[in-house]
Amino acid sequence: MAELRDEIVKKSLLQFLNRGYKGTSLKDLEQATGLTKGAFYYYFKDKKEMLEAGIERYFSITREESDEDAERVATLREYIDLVIRNKEEGADLAQKFFGCFILEVLFFQLVLEVAPLFPAFRERIYTLSKTRLTHWERVILKAKQKGEIRETLDTSVLARNLMSVSSSMLNIEFEEPNLQYVFSDMRMQFEQYYMLIKK
Incomplete structure (x- = not known):
């Protein structure tokens, strides 16, 4: 049953x-x-x-970076690798349970649509986004202090841009995505950002 x-x-x-x-x-x-x-x-x-x-059920299979992860990583590059790894694990779990990869952006849109029915879910999405942004900002500040990336970069803007790379994935089809392509494309976008901002 x-x-x-x-x-x-x-x-x-x-x-x-x-x-x-x-x-x-x-x-x-x-x-x-x-x-x-x-x-x-x-x-x-x-x-x-x-x-x-x-x-x-969807929330139960997502993989998020913890506060401890953001503190533990030594470099921005290491954090990017961690984010991609967590996204890949979440995609594998979604594939096993739902039979397909679920675009996070579609899930967020659905939660916003039903926010009047489920205000707690909307609050969860808000808290999740805020936490992700805080983690990116923390890691970026650390990378600036260690001389990994340029100090003149706006931390908040860069954090939002990097966070959007990991959550949008708008360039794939919903029903039959090629997950290898999805994550190699994500890595390539992160790599481009990294090349532009490193010292």
Whole structure:
């Protein structure tokens, strides 16, 4: 029974990501999963509860850099490698559970769409973004102090630019992304930034 519930969560979240919450009808969900309305209501009281389970599941498989990681890394380059490694691990977990890679930007858009229904999720996204930015800024300041990168760079602007490289990934198709290409492209973008800012 838990397997069928997981299957509903997987397929429903993909529908919500593709169509938006309002644009996804129960009929769409029935077609995507092959289940009847009665089967849905056995596991979930409504569409909202289904979406909540999907969002929670997505959050459970993401990999984030901790405060300790930001303190521990010795260089900006090392932090970039850590960010990419965590993104790759998260993508592998999404592939295993959802059967495809999920664009973070689509997930964030969905959470913003349903913010009135789930204010706690919107707050989580806000806190996550703020934490990521703080980590990038901390690592950049350390890199400036150690002479790894130029001191004249605006820390906040650079942090936002580097953070956007790791979270946008807009240049791939949703259903069938080539993950090797995605992460090699991300590495190449980071490398270009690094070449421009290093001393």
